[in-house]
Amino acid sequence: MLQMVVCVKQVPDTAEVRIDPRTNTLVRAGVPAIINPFDAHAVEAAVRLKEKYGGRVTALSMGPLQAEEVLRRALGMGADRAILLTDRAFAGSDTLATSYILARAIEALSRETPVDLVFCGKQAIDGDTAQVGPGIATRLGFTQLTYCMAIDAVDLEQGYIQVQRKLEGKREIIRGRLPALLTVVKDLNELSYLSLPALIRAALATITTWNKDNLDLDPAQIGLKGSPTSVRRIFAPPARPGGEIIPGEPRAAAATLVARLVQMKIIADK
Amino acid sequence: MALRFEVVIVGAGPAGLAAAITLARAGVEVIIFERGEHPGSKNVMGGVLYRHPTETIVPRFYQEAPLERPVVEQRLWLLTDEAALTLGYKSMTFAGEPYNAFTVLRARFDRWLAEQAVAAGALLINETVVEDLLWEKDRVVGVRAGRAEGDVRAEVVILAEGANSLLTQKAGLKKDGINTNQLAVAVKEIIALPREKIEDRFNLEEGQGCTIELLGDATKGMMGTAFIYTNKDSLSVGVGVLLSSLVRRRLNPNDLLEHLKSHPMVRRLLTGGESKEYQGHLIPEGGYRAIPKLYGNGVLVAGDAAMLVNGIHREGSNLAMTSGLLAAKTILAAREKGDYSAANLAPYREMLAESFVLQDLQKYQRAPFFFDQNPHFFTLYPQLLSRAAREFLTVDNVPKGEKQKRIWREITAERSRIQLAGDLYHFWRVMG
């Protein structure tokens, strides 16, 4: 029986995010939120391990109340329960504070039943730091296995897990002792298509919420106070100067284009 | 064992959601299926949302719904290749309560409307296509969703699936498949532009909006219209024409949109804008005569799926919401009797007939056929009107009386007096 926790983050759909050129902040208003894509693969991996070895999958997210939606998604994918960590005091947490709060929540879960495996995405597509997973592993003293692209075996008797890590141009097969924290890449699996009863169950499920009082937290280590990082500046790469658009009917425009390319000696004059 | 709900609704557009909200509030167990990632993600609309019908579903929605701009001005432009004849109406009474209409982006608005349905107790299932209906003899008893264990039994099914109404056909309510005379295809681009630029270019006070409908060269003379709507910090620019005329002219809608965007009257409005999104969609334009059977045993059709679109007035979402609301009311009455057979669902059609929905469509019932048969209304007349205006406004020492004669000669050279009289008569009969 594997006790597993998957950390899922709610992120803005990057396809629709813009950066406000004046304030240098992300314009999140009205942008739909989605589950961090890597985290979906993390949930899938945990659910598949559960099917193979038995066990229980808990999805964990820190965020505002709306983050319920990504937890529902995890439930629909087969997670057994979902816990939302939400409190005003958590607002403004950087990776240090976020990993502290998540680690504390995992410790609380471990007091019920010891946790064997924690899953995180490789990185969040908005923050992009890839620090939260390693941060949690370090705090918990778990084996840290990043960029997992395959899980070969889990042996609870011997207490190890064997994974393949995705490295540039190669893969590394590595065995680590349990408990372990994995950060995963998309190659790990294909998301499976949920059954209708599973979706309905997820839509109707109640989501447990924990606030700061449910966890044993040092107030100096959470929220803005516990966050030494500050973002100095964030900016979109400068827009490329617009090219020239040749107007007109396709035939005439093509002729103009060819003439221009010949003139610029990009193509030969025949 | 199959899942069981009292009502299944297919499609979370304005029609399905209006029905869902009404039913859920009355305590009915409703499940809504939406094939998009979330409601609105597959929907395309100019789009102008009308305040009145929306308020019958969610009172004071405008205080919290994601809207773009209240529409204070509507313009109509008749284009030729280099000119435009324009007409418009602007009123500051539209700028405040009770409001008349708003521009919206459906990806946001539908999602919000769906939240209202869920808050009322409806169950929304996204990313799930309803593939088929479940039957028992001649009555619909549920749906088959495209997922494992996807059968859902229901007392009654509302088909609010939009223009591409495959299930309405499967329900036997509509005979023919896609009829190119009854469907328009529309493409639309969302062009980002800073709000101050929008307000300057369109002569708007802060936060206010305007719409432009364009005819004539805007559609290369095909039956249809183009539009430019102002959002908060983008413009919705699109063009829609009858599928049959596109096929006849061997054109594709993208070319039409590019043609529109490069028109001298339009180009400057868009300059510097960044294209954010490109979408295409069908609009049912068959009108009154193409309306399918609206109900059967255990099934009702609402919105675009039922061809309830008034193309002439660019109204669709309001007919969709109103029909969804009336479908729900019909179901609530049938629920009292515990009988959802066709006979008990018949009041749906009667209520629609008493409302503006069928009355408006009936009024214009000849229009689709008439304009399809008389394309010169979209080609020749804009030209003639434009030439007449140019002649009249050109100051060249020709006496006005002589100018009028010239204009008349030009017109009658193209269309005989008898033809003109006929056109006028028929136009009046179709539109009046």
Ligand SMILES: Cc1cc2nc3c(=O)[nH]c(=O)nc-3n(C[C@H](O)[C@H](O)[C@H](O)COP(=O)(O)OP(=O)(O)OC[C@H]3O[C@@H](n4cnc5c(N)ncnc54)[C@H](O)[C@@H]3O)c2cc1C
């Ligand atoms: C525009 C912007 C501005 C920011 N400004 C500030 C600032 O001013 N001050 C400041 O201190 N910090 C700031 N942050 C940092 C922000 O708080 C981080 O996004 C957050 O700490 C998580 O880091 P990450 O997104 O890089 O996650 P990563 O480390 O890239 O995430 C890896 C994995 O960790 C898990 N994970 C991460 N976050 C969560 C979560 N909340 N719940 C559950 N699992 C999670 C997921 O499994 C995820 O796949 C800013 C971030 C952004 C994008």
Ligand SMILES: Cc1cc2nc3c(=O)[nH]c(=O)nc-3n(C[C@H](O)[C@H](O)[C@H](O)COP(=O)(O)OP(=O)(O)OC[C@H]3O[C@@H](n4cnc5c(N)ncnc54)[C@H](O)[C@@H]3O)c2cc1C
């Ligand atoms: C370019 C354009 C501009 C328009 N402009 C305006 C305007 O300015 N004002 C106005 O009032 N109207 C406008 N309309 C018309 C308006 O968009 C429609 O009349 C209105 O959306 C109809 O609502 P509906 O709920 O019937 O259908 P839709 O809004 O089309 O919703 C149907 C929903 O059903 C879903 N669906 C379909 N089949 C299935 C299935 N088998 N299983 C699960 N889900 C399914 C679809 O994904 C969709 O979300 C415009 C239309 C277009 C294309």
